[in-house]
Amino acid sequence: MAAPQPHTPPSQTPPAPPSPIGAVAVVGLGTMGTGITEVLARAGHTVVGIDIDQAQAARSVAALVASTSRAVDRGRLTERERSDLLARVRTSADLDAAADADLVIEVVPESYEIKQEVFRELDRIVRPSAILATGTNALSVTRLAAESARPERVLGLHFFNPAPAMRLVEIVSCVLTSPQAVAAVTDLALELGKEPVAVGDRPGFVADGLLFGYLNQAAAMYEAKYASREDIDAAMRLGCGLPMGPLALLDLIGVDTARTVLDAMYTESHDRLHAPAPILKQLSEAGLTGRKAGRGFYTYESPGSSEVVRDALTPTAGSRTVPGREVRSVGVAGSGTMASGIAEVFAKAGYDVVVAARSAEKALAAKARIGASLGRSVDRGRLTAEAAAQVLDRITPADSYDAFAEVDLAVEAVAEDLEVKQQLFATLDKVCRPGAVLATTTSSLPVIACARATSRPQDVIGMHFFNPAPAMKLVEVVRTVLTAEDVHATVREVCAKVRKHPVDCGDRAGFIVNALLFPYLNNAVKMVEEHYASLDDIDAAMKLGGGYPMGPFELLDVVGLDVSLAIEKVLHREFRDPGLAPAPLLEHLVAAGCLGRKTGRGFREHVRR
Incomplete structure (x- = not known):
């Protein structure tokens, strides 16, 4: 018998070191559960995958076999490593298979009833020292923990899809969670090569808490017929450098899943931005839940496929019948970074460009800035010195907007101040020839207010370039209620010539x-x-x-x-x-x-x- 140890007051008891996590059970073998299983097995853990649907368990094993086979083909695993990895994984239809696990991760459907039933059963099955983790990204970890017989051992462990590729893991603790459990799971995440982020218990946590509000607004924008699904997605990919557009991402996540997450977020925040857009409910209840159903915002080759196929909403190439106006020369008003970049874009595409500023010094400085930019392109091998010189020769600096008298397209890129822009458009109205297209590069101000400063509002349109203009492919083409069809066609044709991707949107704050x-x-x-x-x-x-x-x-x-x-x-x-x-x-x-x-x-x- 060990000698009795002196009593230490609880406040002075040193925290126990985190228990090493060896065997892990994953409950729910859908896409996420399968990915988590692979991540754990790759790191050397024995894993039991549990799913009451034996067909789903078989699909999970097949996916793991295929994934590891690809890893061998790409030289990321040896055949021996693959064989050992697969040997560390087994599946079961019985939750009792989790009895020996140090950690159980549930990734069953986002339903309190289903998850609570799983936790109640696990209370009966697992060892007292086992940690129970929920993979939820929408439901309250506190509420799930409170239903457990061991709430101090319950936490959130939110992987991102696809789990083998995505490095982030959100570790979610609540007021009931023990620091030892958090420390053990944090150590595991680091061992798996992930980046753990500690967060508190609120719907969506950090990443989804920000992401789903954005996705919801994109769905509402599409529902309002403000812009096409293709233009919304292209705008966010090309304008923000995102890997996917929001509507394509909703299809990947699952429209029904997004609706569930947003419902949970709205319940807590009561913020209208989190109230699910009605189209999410309509698509969900129609069974159009995204890729997994073969149809959501887009139509896919088959359920589960990532291949988008044409449908009734797909734009038809060459459907525009109104021809644009001829554009041979362009005037750019302004001398700052954006004006210089836009002038460079047009000159590179072969247009004669006049850059007009408030003084000759500013106009010459703008041309010098363009010359420096072209010089960097030459240094990087993207342009020959001869071609750069030709581009620069097409640019004429001017100290008066009178120089725009013969241009076919005038583009303003001055300060983001409505009064300044209106004064400029009043001037352009006087100096530009009849039939010239007048464009504003505003990113937030009403285009119609600029148009009404002229006597020809039908000739005014928004042409919102993104910074830096030579590199960014996106242009938001903003029509007002007064913009003529041939003016819209002109700008789209010009965008094609300067190798930019135009997206159409209406004249409201922020555009897309x-x-x-x-x-x-x-x-x-x-x-x-x-x-x-x-x-x-x-x-x-x-x-x-x-x-x-x-x-x-x-x-x-x-x-x-x-x-x-x-x-x-x-x-x-x-x-x-x-x-x-x-x-x-x-x-x-x-x-x-x-x-x-x-x-x-x-x-x-x-x-x-």
Whole structure:
């Protein structure tokens, strides 16, 4: 018998080291459960996959066999490693197979009733030291833990799809969760080569909490017939560098799953931005749940296929019958970064370009900036020195808009100030020849207000380039209720000639990209305000879990907090939705002069160059 140990008060008891996790049970062998099983087995863990549907279990095994075979073909596994990996995995239709597991991860359907039944059964089956993890991304971990006989051992372990490829894992604890359980699972995530992010218990956690609001707004935008599904998806891929458009992503996630997540988010937040768009309910109840059903926002070759096929909503090439106006020369009003970039784009495509600014010095500086940009292209081998010289020769600097007298297309790229733009359009109305197309590059202001400053509103259209214009492929083509059909056709033809991808949208605040992007950025700021997660964790979650090229706070600092605040104010005024009101933290930083990289400080400190 061991000698009795002196009693240590609970407050001084050192925390027990995290228990090593060996055997793992995965309950639910759908796509996510199968992926998690593969990740665990690759790391050397013995795994029992449990599913009451034996056919589903067989499909899971077949998927694992195929996945590991591809890994061998690509040199990522040896045949011996593959054989050992497959030997570490077995399946069962009986939950009792989890009896010896150190960790049980459930990934059954997003239903409290189903998950609670699983946890009640596991209470009866597993060892007292076993950790029970829910893979939910929508339901309350606290509520699930409270139903368990061992709530301190229950937490959330949210992998992202596809689990073998996605590095992010959100580890969700609640007030009932023991630190030892969190530490053990965090160590496991690191062992699996994942990036664990610790989060609290709220619907959507970090990544999905930001992602699903954005997806919901995209669905509502499509439902309102504001833009086509193809244009919405292309706008977000090309304008924001996202791997998938929002509607294609909804089809991949599952329209029904998205609706469930949003319902849970709305129940907690009562934010209209989280209230599921009616089209999500309509598609779900019709069984059009996305790729898994073969049809959702898009139509697929077969259920489970990723191959999109044409359907009744697919645009028909060459369906436009109105010819555009001839464009041989272009005037660009402005001398800043955007104006210079747009002028470079047109000159590279063979157009004669006039760059007009408020002074000869500014116009010459704009041409010099273009010359420097072309020089960098030469240095990188993207352009010959002769071709760069020819491009630069097509650009004529001018200190007066009178130089636009003979241009066929005038593009303004001046300050994002409505009064300034209206004054410019009044001037363009006087100096440009009849029939010239007048375009604004505004990203948030009403195009119709610019058009009404002229005597020819039918000739005015929005042509929103993205920065840097030479590199970014997207142009939002914004028609007002007065824009002539041939003006719209002209701009689309010009976009094709300058090798840009045009997307059509109506004249409302934010157009497509900013209307979807800035509420997402604003919600990220609110998360920090509420002390739910850190800047670094939120940025990591969106890059690793959502495939975003930059985290929201990195992007805000690049765009400029003042610019972001101005756009959010425009969106709030337009749609009058309380959920779109700018986050107070953003307003406070702007008031303090912390505008991002350009001032050396925004959400983070930056070295000014």
